[in-house]
Amino acid sequence: MPVTQENTFKTAIILTAPLLSLMLGLLLASGGVAPAAAITASITLLCAIWWTTEAIPIPVTSLLPLALFPMLDVLSPNEVASAYGSPLILLLLGGFLLSTAMEHSNAHKNIALTMVNAFGGSSEKHVVFGFMAAAAVLSMWISNTATTLMLLPIAVALIDSSRSRTLCIPLLLGICYAASVGGIGTPIGTPPNLIMMKVFNDTTGTEITFVTWMKWGVPLVVLFVPIIALWLTRNIKATTAISLPEPNTWSTAQKRVLIVFACTALLWVTRKAPYGGWSELFDLQYANDAAVALLAVVTLFIIPNGESGSKRSALLTWESANKIPWGILLLFSGGICIARAFNASGLADIIAEGLGGLSVLAPLIMLLLICLGVTFLTEVTSNTATTSLLMPILAVASASTGIDPLVLMVPAAMSASCAFMLPVATAPNAVIFSTGRVPIQTMMRTGFALNIFGSVLITFICYVYFL
Secondary structure, three states: OOHHHHHHHHHHHHHHHHHHHHHHHHHHHHOOOOHHHHHHHHHHHHHHHHHHHOOOOHHHHOOHHHHHHHHOOOOOHHHHHHHHOOHHHHHHHHHHHHHHHHHHHOHHHHHHHHHHHHOOOOOHHHHHHHHHHHHHHHHOOOOHHHHHHHHHHHHHHHHHHOOOOOOHHHHHHHHHHHHHHHHHHOOOOOHHHHHHHHHHHHHHOOOOOHHHHHHHHHHHHHHHHHHHHHHHOOOOOOOOOOOOOOOOOOOHHHHHHHHHHHHHHHHHHHOOOOOOHHHHHOOOOOOOHHHHHHHHHHHHHHOEOOOOHHHOOEOOOHHHHOOOOHHHHHHHHHHHHHHHHHHHHOHHHHHHHHOHHHHHOOHHHHHHHHHHHHHHHOOOOOHHHHHHHHHHHHHHHHHHHOOOHHHHHHHHHHHOOOOOOOOOOOHHHHHHHOOOOOOHHHHHHHHHHHHHHHHHHHHHHHHHHHO
16 A cells, blocks of 8 residues: 555554553453453453554564553563563574574575585476475575575576576475475474464473474475475476576585584484483483573684684674564564463463364364464464464363364464465565566465465374374
8 A cells, every 4th residue: 555545554553453452451341351361351452453464563562561461460570571581582582693693604505505406407397396495494494584585586597597488486486485384394493383382381381392393394394395396386398407506615604604503403403302312311401492592602603704814703793693583582572471461360261261162173174274264364464473362372272172282283383384375474475576576466376275285284284193
């Protein structure tokens, strides 16, 4: 919409959202709901409206729970502070800083080119598969936006130098779709994964380890990325050879960053397994993935990059580290805080009573409806904000129906990363659409089919794992 209309819309939302949330709180209170529960519902509605419409910046809205819950006596200051300083918040911070070091050294570009060349340049299909494999693997460890931005210029150069008329759209869409799906593979791949893990931990007292999440997420990535690639390349018939750029020589800094990253990943994977992992071997009962990530970050600030002269510095500098998306940490924290307020205020119990009727649905139907609902909802809303709002509700729903919380929460978290129709759905979609080479109608048609494929596949995988 035009700028003036957009400003008018945002102003209207800023003014009406508090009124609507206040009305909800008063309505619940007049109906006999406890004051703390009514206040929690009111604040949650206000956050939901401002998050989904972005009437004010999403991170700014995320400060409301920090300010209002202790002020209105729903949570204590210590409870709120522990939500905003949760170990999973620190793990996400560490993951952002680790990926920044990889981007700073350009190690991720060499990894991508190596993987793309591994698929060969014998045909357009091989090129698409290669770029998608690189995007999926990289986005398991670094931001899907950074992955897309890094691969985009390489892909555009190939498209412009190729005589193929069928390569452009499959290649560009393949990169952004694979980057979104790849993030599902690890806890740090995308914020919804960590949000689900934190709410599950708070609700059940059970920790989901790095390896446990990968056991669920990696099979989905391995299955879904080839399905997307086959769907995108179904109309490519030509076998024209494509000349691919070769990886640059690995610099000392790139090698050192990769060594630190590999050691960090190894420590994450072996913290609890096998046989109790190194945390049990050395009796480090409070060791967690966040501690590993932050120690790795400190190491990156200490190890020199191996360059000489004026370029000599550490593998990670504060000038680079300071560019991480701090706002995502606030959004994630706000969601955790709301989840805690649901339980502390008794709102969770009220919702549980209302959701008791879900038990009449067959588990498979319930799974599919959750996947479809979350997938299409995140086409127009932030997947992190959506997950922050849905996770406590799904945790309550599982308790009221006697279903394992994993059955409802894991598919919802995975589906939040599978919105492929609209440019506004995810940053990778927006980056690719900004090239002007992918018509919106094409993205919508292709994305709609993949939304359905993704929902069905996630339903199947979660049904096999949890039912």
